[in-house]
Amino acid sequence: MAFLFGWAFGHLDAQRQLQGYIPGISTEKNRPDFGLFWSAWDKITQNYDGALDYNKLIYGAIDGMVKAVGDPYTMFLTSDQAKKFNEDLEGSISGVGAEVGIKGDRVIVIAPIDGSPAQKAGIKPQDVILKIDDSDTKGMDINTAVSKIRGEVGTKVKLTISRNGKEFVYDITREKIDIKSVKWDVKPNNIGYIEVSRFDSNTSALLNEAIKDLNSKNVKGIVIDLRNNPGGYLDAAVDASSDFLKKGAVIVTEKKMTGSSKPQVYKSDGKGLETDPNVPVVILVNEGSASASEIMAGALKDNNRAILIGEKTFGKGSVQTVENLGQGTSLHVTVAHWYTPSGKNIGKEGLSPDIVVGLTEADVANGKDPQLDRALLELKNKIK
Secondary structure (H helix, E strand, C coil): CHHHHHHHHHHHHHHHHHHCCCCCCCCHHHCCCCHHHHHHHHHHHHHCCCCCCHHHHHHHHHHHHHHHCCCCCCEEECHHHHHHHHHHHCCEEEECCEEEEEECCEEEEEEECCCCHHHHHCCCCCCEEEEECCEECCCCCHHHHHHHHCCCCCCEEEEEEEECCEEEEEEEECEEEECCCEEEEEECCCEEEEEECCECCCHHHHHHHHHHHHHHCCCCEEEEECCCCCCECHHHHHHHHHCCCCCCCEEEEEECCCCCCCCEEEECCCCCCCCCCCCCEEEEECCCCCCHHHHHHHHHHHCCCEEEEECCCCCCCEEEEEEEEECCEEEEEEEEEEECCCCCEHHHHCCCCCEECCCCHHHHHCCCCHHHHHHHHHHHHHCC
């Protein structure tokens, strides 16, 4: 009886305590105290005069925590946003077809996709997006910007752009955009030309197809065009680089800026289809070349397999892991940074071309491409 009395009394006391219980974590050794969060939660849920969407509260709390990290590439995606992100890397999207990033406190165009509504409308790399419809982008995170630009096929979005100190407004009709990430042909003097617009799930297979086709035509040199390539999958960039490098060549090193974990080094697998140094390679880059495209450009440059021509790259060299949180949501967390084989931090420095050649709006308007012209000239002089 004494045991049962003690158990019942303790059980009732525990129930009374749990009704106003605020879990906390010790603040020792900089560990956070979650009491503040639960206190705020209780105040809102107990006192707010109106209907509450608890999922929306939780999503907002997670989103706020992620934004407080201060890294534009660490982000929380709702189920709709996560779905759109995955569609991007599968090569099919519904929107205007412009890859965007964050510089400072503004949304910036990394590159319009070839043949997209954005490109047809006149959107250019490095355009600063001031407004999306009537929403000011100052301080807007990349996830929100993308969700506002995307939309149903046939609907319109208004982008207010700043370019070279001038302001432009574009009304763009959204379309379904199927992206083929690799295109190729043969240029004069029997020089192969391969354009890689992004590194998605199909890039490796398409690149292999391109190389086999060009080899069957006995090309003497190859131009790899990575201009306005915003990146994509790390594995696709490693596979693409391996096609041009001997077995064991370092492609990229993944290092953590904090902690003492061992760096992860990615090397060529030795199965490359175009590793013959007698077939010279030139890579075209510009300010729209980012992330995975910088990995490939840096790998071939540092291994003396290619020279870079064009303009300095974007400088996006961080590694994100994607964690599925449930309910279709996901969390993208920057877990490390990329370094070229020579040790250059891509994110801090970007890549500088061996030969700097600009490309003006007048060049584009007149159908000229001095960067490609210079690449073809360099290869013509190198071909034996």
